[in-house]
Structures are given as structure tokens and as C-alpha cells.
Amino acid sequence: MLNNIKKFISQNTGLVIRLDDIAKNMNWDMMDKCETLFDKHNIKPIMGIIADNQDTSLKLFPENESFWKKVKSWSDKGWEISIHGYSHVYKQVVKKKDIFGYGGNSEFYGLSYEEQKEKVEKALKKFNEEKIKVRSFFAPNHTYDFNTLKVLKECGIINIIDGYGLMPYTKMGLNFFPQLFYKLLILPFGIQSTQIHINGWDEEDFKKFSNFIEKNSIRIITFNQAILKINNGIFYKFLNVLVEKILKILRIFKRRGSVT
Ligand SMILES: [Zn+2]
16 A cells, blocks of 8 residues: 555656756856756756847857757757747736736737737747757746737647646646746655756856756656646646645745845
8 A cells, every 4th residue: 555655656756857048148058067967867858948039138148159959959869849938028017917927027928819929930930940849838937828828729839838736737728837936846746847047057056956966866757758647637636726826825925025
């Protein structure tokens, strides 16, 4: 009995490594170090690629002229290439009315259906030109509205690397892969994705990440493995709602705490 429970937990616990803000201009020294680390442990992360970066904070980093060749090489070795917005410029004001209630500004939220479709189609065109297969998306700043989801579905991008819960789930014809914490941590149960921003890292940050990977590599899974764990059972639906409520309450306290 105990062995069965242990087996169930280990089969349903895993972390997908999601790297955000991968663009032509980025911290390439850190990216190279991470790539060596991933290869050493045979980790296949999700790479959040900005199709045509116009974010001025990222443009301060050195440019890699062979960027798309690099992305293709990652794709060829089985890393998951994901669309992380078209330009990564957030102008749209959200006021916490976005799908996941994060707030903050957005690249997509509030734009018309046609404007959002144009962005997604232009991003897809770029990946197609470079012969790179994509099937997933996560918006800059986690901010979506219903038009974003409608557009993604119509464009055949049905996997969203965002959401609340302990297991990936399906809603409105799209698959959502929970991304719960800013910090790098692994829960004792459930399938989660990280959000990792390596551009601002120093040596100490990399060392911590490297130690985390060494310690937890057995529980780090691929995106393909996460897809197999999509579960729309009533028990998980209940847990997902519970996790959403708890995290939103915790965020309110965190914000209050930061004011005082
Ligand atoms: Zn981003």
C-alpha cells in the first residue's frame, strides 16, 4: 500500500524547466553556461523565445547574429521551443482583469482580436521561416485575455505554459501547464513549470541554480512528459481551484507586506 502511494507520488511529481526572455540580445555568457549544465544532466528545457524583440531593457545585452541558428540547434536536440510574445513590449494596462489575475502591463491583453492575431501570426511566420516547430506559448508578464486564448487556439497553438494547479489541465480547448512560483522550488507532489530569468544572473545565481539542478535532476521532466500528465479529473479540478485561491491570497499579503 505504502509502496503504491510512493509510486503514485513519484509518477506524478515533476518540474519542467522554463527559461523566459530568450532573445537575439541577451546574456549569452550565462546562456552558454546553462546549456552546458542542461547537456550534462540531459535536461530539455522549454525556451521562451521572443520572436522579434523590441524590449529596450533586453537590447542592452550583446546581440547574437546567429540567433535563429542557435534556436534551431536547441530544437534539433529536443528542447521545447515556445513563443514568448512577439515584441515583448508591454504597453497594455491590465489592472488585474487578466485571465490569471496577475495585473501589470501586457503585450497582448486588451488589444483587439485582429491585433492579437497579427502578432501571433507574425511570430509563427518567423518560426516557420526558420523551420522551427512550435506548439506552445506563454505571454510576457503572464497576461492574457479571452481574445489571446481564442487567437492561440485558432492558430493551432494549444499549449500554454502558465496557469494554476497541481497538474496540467485542459480548458476551452487549450492545455495549461501550471507555473506557480517566482522562486525555484519543487513541490512534493504535482507537475509544475519554473519561470527562470537568466539575463540578470551573476555567478552566485548560476551556482545556486546549478546546485538545484544537481540535487533535483531526477525530478526534472521534459515538456513531452508533462503533456502525458494532463489530468482533467474532478479531484485535480478541485485542487487547481484551491491552489489558485491560496496563491492569490498569498500575493495580497505579500503586496501589503511590501507597502509597510
Ligand atoms: Zn518575458
